[in-house]
Amino acid sequence: MFGPFDFGVIIHNLPYLFKVGMTFTLTLTALAIVLGVFFGTLLAMMRLSSFKALSLFATGYINLMRSVPLVLVIFWFYFLVPYIGAWIIGASQPVQVGAFMSSVITFSMFEAAYYAEIMRAGIQSVPRGQVWAGYALGLNYWQTMAKIVLPQAFRNMLPILLTQTIIMFQDTSLVYVLSVTDFLGAASKIAERDGRFVEMYVFAALVYFVVCIAGSFLVRRLQRRIAIVR
Amino acid sequence: MNYHWNWKIFWQLTPEGTGTYLHTLLVGLMWTLATALAAWIIALVLGAIVGVIRTTPSKWAARLGNGYVELFRNIPLLVQMFLWYFVFPEFLPKAMGDAIKQMPPPWASFVPAVLCLGTFTAARVAEQVRAGIQALPRGQQMAGTALGLTLPQTYRYVLLPVAFRIILPPLTSEFLNIIKNSSVALTIGVIELTAAARAMQEFSFQVFEAFTAATIIYVVVNVGVVFAMRWLEKRVAVPGFIGPAVQGGGH
Amino acid sequence: MKKFRIPLLLAALAFIAAPALAQDTGTLKKVKDTGTITIGYREASIPFSYLDQNQKPVGYAMDICYKVVDAVKQKLNMPNLKVALTAVTPSTRIPLMANGTIDLECGSTTNNAERKQQVDFGMTYFVIKYRFVAKKASKLDTIADLKGQTVVSTAGTTDIKALNELNTADKMGINILSANDHAAAFLMVETGRAKAFLMDDILLYGLVANSKNPADFHISSASLGVEPYSLMLRKDDPEFKKVVDDAMTKLYKSGEIETIYHKWFLSKIPPKGINLDFPISDSLKRVFANPTDSPDPNVYK
Structure with a gap:
């Protein structure tokens, strides 16, 4: 009923799909990796901390985030972050947080829970003796972590961190529920406007597939290289 | 501009007049569980088949299995959802496509959602099944052959019973994932728990109450599943075997 | 410990019901402080607020909104006030208005008594x-x-x-x-x-x-x-509402609204150059003559 496959609609809209949509998706993914790994590492350290309160808090946070769907978390943060912002800086009214910033915060905080578990495994993969050696050398906790444990933890976990990142790249498409123009959002806007959803959704699937398959291919190569070094 | 908390909202009637908001959420939970369970059956059966053929000696069967896993793992779930819902019926003969599209709600969105989640999760289950089988000592398969069992018999009586037991923990987390992932079905109109919370927010304007309730329900379901599976794991555990460490991220 | 503060705070708040989160000091103050006014637009509310062929939001409500923005610029004496645009859907528009993500919603939003408990509205600009x-x-x-x-x-x-x-x-x-x-x-x-x-x-x-x-x-x-349509704004903000109402009333009384109406309902509109050919209804004529922000449908019958 929609006639033959129309490549024209894809070609015609390429600039919009990539300049607007893909740029959003990639920027969001990049920022969320950096912040997600940062907070994830902190959470992992907290979870392994001998401070009961810290460890309990981190465990609670990680388990909570891991037991609710991302879609729900996206809604939560989009509506709640402005209030949290106001509360943190003590402002009298909700702080204005745009759709993009809100998405960045959502994905960073949500992925942090997943990165935290990976980093915890990474930290635990470093023999305890090295930590004691660090202390024996007179290094404090932060120095031991920064100079001895974390570099190794990162290297050991790199392939898994990257695999998780590919998954996150796919998951950013869920910002669709907020009517944000990420890559899929751009595709669906054109699909709905022109009634060309067969073309647009097949094309979107193809683009995600190519990017992710290339990504996982690189991860596998990296995994082999690391395996040799060790 | 203060946020007006109103926790009594759950006992108020919805505009449909058919029940309270709490009732709406519970109906949503029911659809979440129905979607997840129906999809889980597909995922287990299909995942076991794909996982098994990836470990068989046949090269082309293994390639086919690998191709399936790569295809379904490298396209975002939401895009797959749209493909099943919007695109798939257009590729069928017109009468069949129309018949699918015109199924009375909620089936017209429930069926694609279940197929989508089932085939998506099957790829992940397949990965676990493959890892489980490969974690078994090679001698087991040889023993099967030595006993005169055919290849299918070896899988059926020797490899799979143990493999499934040792991959129970990763399967548990896949089952938890399918429950969470069923929320993506709201984009094609399944009124599952997250959608019910969103609908409650639209009608009652009590955003945070609605989402808090949904969050609590998800956590409770999660904890319930974890405990049930732990019990099952203990019952079927094979002494001396622990689960293989298949690292797959996921949500 | 200090480093943990932000994630701690973030997470803590997410689960503690903090009552009375914020005190309003008005949209005008917020706009003045940030130098930006954020408009919520819709993607497919033709011809009120929708994306044209360049994916830019346009429409009858958008034009009215820009007139209101002009009035805000004048009121605050900020000719270079920035206008930010955020896409909203029917399910996100009210929470996003309440949490300050958008300052003015220019779409196709029905003004009714129930919504008025959560948000406020400017003058009616259409009756459907x-x-x-x-x-x-x-x-x-x-x-x-x-x-x-x-x-x-x-x-x-x-x-x-x-x-x-x-x-x-x-x-x-x-x-x-x-x-x-x-x-x-x-x-x-x-x-x-x-x-x-x-x-x-x-x-x-x-x-x-x-x-x-x-x-x-x-x-x-x-x-x-x-039902009447209007621009949505935050509740309990009489100062801002007055600017909106005055700007709209001026638009109606001066007859300028008819030009805008003509542009969107009686001429060719983007993206396809179609003319909706929808003359001003009697009830809308009455609204233009006597601007009102009433949410009561009976007023418009």
Whole structure:
């Protein structure tokens, strides 16, 4: 009923799909990796901390985030972050947080829970003796972590961190529920406007597939290289 | 501009007049569980088949299995959802496509959602099944052959019973994932728990109450599943075997 | 410990019900402090607020909004005030207004008493009736024809609520579907997933006119209720509301509104250059003569 496959609609809209949509998706993914790994590492350290309160808090946070769907978390943060912002800086009214910033915060905080578990495994993969050696050398906790444990933890976990990142790249498409123009959002806007959803959704699937398959291919190569070094 | 908390909202009637908001959420939970369970059956059966053929000696069967896993793992779930819902019926003969599209709600969105989640999760289950089988000592398969069992018999009586037991923990987390992932079905109109919370927010304007309730329900379901599976794991555990460490991220 | 503060705070707040989160000091102050006013727009509310061929939001409500923004600029004496645009859907617009993500919503939002408890509205700028669109071939025209049919509407609208009420009150046995936004809902009728789409009549005219085969569709002659549209703003902000109301009243009294109306309802509009040919209704004429922000449908009958 929609006639033959129309490549024209894809070609015609390429600039919009990539300049607007893909740029959003990639920027969001990049920022969320950096912040997600940062907070994830902190959470992992907290979870392994001998401070009961810290460890309990981190465990609670990680388990909570891991037991609710991302879609729900996206809604939560989009509506709640402005209030949290106001509360943190003590402002009298909700702080204005745009759709993009809100998405960045959502994905960073949500992925942090997943990165935290990976980093915890990474930290635990470093023999305890090295930590004691660090202390024996007179290094404090932060120095031991920064100079001895974390570099190794990162290297050991790199392939898994990257695999998780590919998954996150796919998951950013869920910002669709907020009517944000990420890559899929751009595709669906054109699909709905022109009634060309067969073309647009097949094309979107193809683009995600190519990017992710290339990504996982690189991860596998990296995994082999690391395996040799060790 | 203060946020007006109103926790009594759950006992108020919805505009449909058919029940309270709490009732709406519970109906949503029911659809979440129905979607997840129906999809889980597909995922287990299909995942076991794909996982098994990836470990068989046949090269082309293994390639086919690998191709399936790569295809379904490298396209975002939401895009797959749209493909099943919007695109798939257009590729069928017109009468069949129309018949699918015109199924009375909620089936017209429930069926694609279940197929989508089932085939998506099957790829992940397949990965676990493959890892489980490969974690078994090679001698087991040889023993099967030595006993005169055919290849299918070896899988059926020797490899799979143990493999499934040792991959129970990763399967548990896949089952938890399918429950969470069923929320993506709201984009094609399944009124599952997250959608019910969103609908409650639209009608009652009590955003945070609605989402808090949904969050609590998800956590409770999660904890319930974890405990049930732990019990099952203990019952079927094979002494001396622990689960293989298949690292797959996921949500 | 200090480093943990932000994640701690973030997470702690997410689960503790913090009452009375913020005190309003007014949109005007906020706009002045940030140098930016944020407009919420819609993607497919033709011709009020929708994306044109360049994916830029345009429309009748957008034009009115820009007039209001001009008034804000003047009031604050900030000629270089920045205008930020954020897409909203029917289900996100009210929470986003409450949490300060948008300052002014320029879409196709019904002003009713219930919503007025959460947000506020400027002067009415359009009056609609609920109707439904269906394929001509399905021969649906009266409300009774919907009995037992699959009908779609947009999540978060007053229309889907009306549909639900109709179902309960008259035992219609309608299968109700909800879609994310108008374009998606219309697509359901176009692809045969739903028999009819119940929506504000003017939006239906816009969607049909912009569809691939407008001749395939029929908009019901039967209608349900009457409802006024207005710009949405935050509640309890009399200062800002006054600026909005005054700007709109000036627009109406000066007759400038008729030019804007003509541009969107009686001339060719983007993206396809279609003319909706929808003359000013009598009730809207009365509103332009005597501007009102009443949420009461009876005022407009």
